[in-house]
Amino acid sequence: MNKYFTLAVKVAIITVLGSAMLTACRKNDANRADNSTPTASSVVSDEDSLKYLMYRIMQVTYINGGRNKTTDLPTYLWYNQVPQLDPSSSNYASADNLLETMKSYSVSNGQVLDRYSFLDRTGSLSSSLQDGLSETFNKVSATGNYGMEVSYASDGSKSYLYIVYADKNSPAGRKGLNRGDEITAINGDTNLSYDGGSNVDKVTNAIYYSTSVTLKVKKAITGTVATYTLTSGSFNINPVLFDTVYTVNGQKTGYFVFYTFTNTFNTKGAATLTKSTLDALFSRFKSAGITNLIVDLRYNGGGSVTTAEYLDSAIAPAAAARKPMYYYKYNDKLTANLDGTGLEASVSFPSSTGGLSLNNVFFITSSHTASASELTLNNLMPYMNVKLVGDTTYGKPVGFITFNISKYDSTHTKQYLADLYAINFATENANRSGGYYKGIAPDEAANDYINVPWGYRTDDENLDKIFNYISTGSFGRTSANARVLTQSTTSLRAALPRSITSPKFNGMVDYRIGKRIQ
Structure with a gap:
C-alpha cells in the first residue's frame, strides 16, 4: 500500500x-x-x-x-x-x-x-470500546462511573425512578442493584418525581456526574427497602446483563441481554471479557440445542463494528458463510480511491458460522437501540427469519473512523487535544438495505415495563409476545398472563422514553483501520 x-x-x-x-x-x-x-x-x-x-x-x-x-x-x-x-x-x-x-x-x-x-476530549471512549474498560462521565476527575442506567416510568398517574440495568462488574452491580429496583431517595432527597426540569437535572447529575451517591432503593423482587452508598470507579465491562435458556412449546430458546458492543480483542491483541463471555454463552446455547434465539438490545447504543460482526457470525446460518455481511458507503472521493486508502468496500461472513440451527432470531428493541445494534440485526435479515419486538430503533445507519488529534508546541512537546468522531461511512446489508435514519420499526410493538426484572417471561411484554409467536406463529399476548409481578403487588410501569439523557456513547466505530497503520 x-x-x-x-x-x-x-x-x-x-x-x-x-x-x-x-x-x-x-x-x-x-x-x-x-x-x-x-x-x-x-x-x-x-x-x-x-x-x-x-x-x-x-x-x-x-x-x-x-x-x-x-x-x-x-x-x-x-x-x-x-x-x-x-x-x-x-x-x-x-x-x-x-x-x-x-x-x-x-x-x-x-x-x-x-x-x-x-x-x-478525554479519550475515555476509545479505552472503553477497545479495551472493555468503563467509560468516564465525571467532568471533574477520571473516576469511571457507577455502571448503571436509570429511567423514569409511569403507572398512568404517577412517575417513578428505576434502575433499568447495572453491569455485573460495576460499583452498582457489585452492591446487588439491578433492573427493576426503584430509587426512592437520592442523598436523602425524596423529591424525585419527573418534571422535565430541575428534578431530572438533579437525578442526572447525581447518577452520571458525581463520584459518590447514596441511594434508598426498593428491591424489585422482595419489596424490601435498603440504603446503598456507591463510589464511582473503573471496571471491566461485562456486556451480558442476563442470559438463560427457556423451553417454549417444547423448543429450546436462548435469551440474553446485551448492552454495549465492546471489542472482542483489546489494543494489545488479547481477548477481552466481552469475547470470553460471548464464547461461553454461545457454547451453552449450542449445547442446549436452541432452535430460537432472543437478543435483547433495548438499551444497547452500539460500539465496535467488529463485535457486531462477531455476533452476526455466531448467529447466522451455515448458508451465510463467505457471503456478504454488509457494505460500506463512503463519500465519493474516498470511494474513488479505495485501493489507495486501505478502506474496505465490504465485510463478509467467515468461512464457517457459529453452528446454530435457528428457526427464528428475535431482537428486542427500543428507541435506545442504535448503530452497531441496528447493524447487527440488519445484517442478518437477508439470511434468516428476523423479527423485531418492542419499539422503533434510534436510527443510525452510519459510523466513525476515529481520529486522534494532538499538537506539538514550540518545545516539541506533544499535547492531546481530542478524538474526532465525525461520520465517515454508512452501511447497507447484503440486500443493499440501509438508510434507516428514522429507525427500524418493530414487527410487533410491546411496552417496556422497567420495574420487571430480567427474564420474568409473563410480565415482560416483549418476552411474552415472542413466546406466543414461537408457540402459535402469532405475537398476540396470552390472556391468562398475570398483570402484576410474580413476587410483588406493584403494578406494571412503562418506561417514559428519553425522560433522562444518558451520557453513554451512542454509535458504531471501526478501529481496524487505525490498527493497520500503527
Missing part, C-alpha cells in the same frame, strides 16, 4: 520556530506545508488548533503533506454539502461550535442527517 495513502489517524499540529502558523505534516515530510485549506494566520490557542485540524480532516484531506498527487480526500460523509468555512473565525467559540455548524449542512429531504458527530 502507498504509505502516503494510509489513513492518518494520528495528526499533529506543529508550531514552527515559535510562530503561530500551522503546518499539518507527516513525520517523514515535516517541512512540507499544504495550504489548500483556509489557514489561520494567528492561531494561538489549543482550541484554534483543534478547530483547524478538525475542519481539515473532515473537509480537505487526512493526508498531511503527502507527496502523492491525489491529496484531495476529505473524510466527512457529507463533505460536499458543507460550504467552505474559516475554522479560525470568531463565529466559532469552540471546535464543538464549528462541528455543530458543519453538521447542520447534512440535509436530505429537509432532514438533518448528522445527529451523531462529536469530539471526545
Whole structure:
C-alpha cells in the first residue's frame, strides 16, 4: 500500500520556530506545508488548533503533506454539502461550535442527517470500546462511573425512578442493584418525581456526574427497602446483563441481554471479557440445542463494528458463510480511491458460522437501540427469519473512523487535544438495505415495563409476545398472563422514553483501520 495513502489517524499540529502558523505534516515530510485549506494566520490557542485540524480532516484531506498527487480526500460523509468555512473565525467559540455548524449542512429531504458527530476530549471512549474498560462521565476527575442506567416510568398517574440495568462488574452491580429496583431517595432527597426540569437535572447529575451517591432503593423482587452508598470507579465491562435458556412449546430458546458492543480483542491483541463471555454463552446455547434465539438490545447504543460482526457470525446460518455481511458507503472521493486508502468496500461472513440451527432470531428493541445494534440485526435479515419486538430503533445507519488529534508546541512537546468522531461511512446489508435514519420499526410493538426484572417471561411484554409467536406463529399476548409481578403487588410501569439523557456513547466505530497503520 502507498504509505502516503494510509489513513492518518494520528495528526499533529506543529508550531514552527515559535510562530503561530500551522503546518499539518507527516513525520517523514515535516517541512512540507499544504495550504489548500483556509489557514489561520494567528492561531494561538489549543482550541484554534483543534478547530483547524478538525475542519481539515473532515473537509480537505487526512493526508498531511503527502507527496502523492491525489491529496484531495476529505473524510466527512457529507463533505460536499458543507460550504467552505474559516475554522479560525470568531463565529466559532469552540471546535464543538464549528462541528455543530458543519453538521447542520447534512440535509436530505429537509432532514438533518448528522445527529451523531462529536469530539471526545478525554479519550475515555476509545479505552472503553477497545479495551472493555468503563467509560468516564465525571467532568471533574477520571473516576469511571457507577455502571448503571436509570429511567423514569409511569403507572398512568404517577412517575417513578428505576434502575433499568447495572453491569455485573460495576460499583452498582457489585452492591446487588439491578433492573427493576426503584430509587426512592437520592442523598436523602425524596423529591424525585419527573418534571422535565430541575428534578431530572438533579437525578442526572447525581447518577452520571458525581463520584459518590447514596441511594434508598426498593428491591424489585422482595419489596424490601435498603440504603446503598456507591463510589464511582473503573471496571471491566461485562456486556451480558442476563442470559438463560427457556423451553417454549417444547423448543429450546436462548435469551440474553446485551448492552454495549465492546471489542472482542483489546489494543494489545488479547481477548477481552466481552469475547470470553460471548464464547461461553454461545457454547451453552449450542449445547442446549436452541432452535430460537432472543437478543435483547433495548438499551444497547452500539460500539465496535467488529463485535457486531462477531455476533452476526455466531448467529447466522451455515448458508451465510463467505457471503456478504454488509457494505460500506463512503463519500465519493474516498470511494474513488479505495485501493489507495486501505478502506474496505465490504465485510463478509467467515468461512464457517457459529453452528446454530435457528428457526427464528428475535431482537428486542427500543428507541435506545442504535448503530452497531441496528447493524447487527440488519445484517442478518437477508439470511434468516428476523423479527423485531418492542419499539422503533434510534436510527443510525452510519459510523466513525476515529481520529486522534494532538499538537506539538514550540518545545516539541506533544499535547492531546481530542478524538474526532465525525461520520465517515454508512452501511447497507447484503440486500443493499440501509438508510434507516428514522429507525427500524418493530414487527410487533410491546411496552417496556422497567420495574420487571430480567427474564420474568409473563410480565415482560416483549418476552411474552415472542413466546406466543414461537408457540402459535402469532405475537398476540396470552390472556391468562398475570398483570402484576410474580413476587410483588406493584403494578406494571412503562418506561417514559428519553425522560433522562444518558451520557453513554451512542454509535458504531471501526478501529481496524487505525490498527493497520500503527
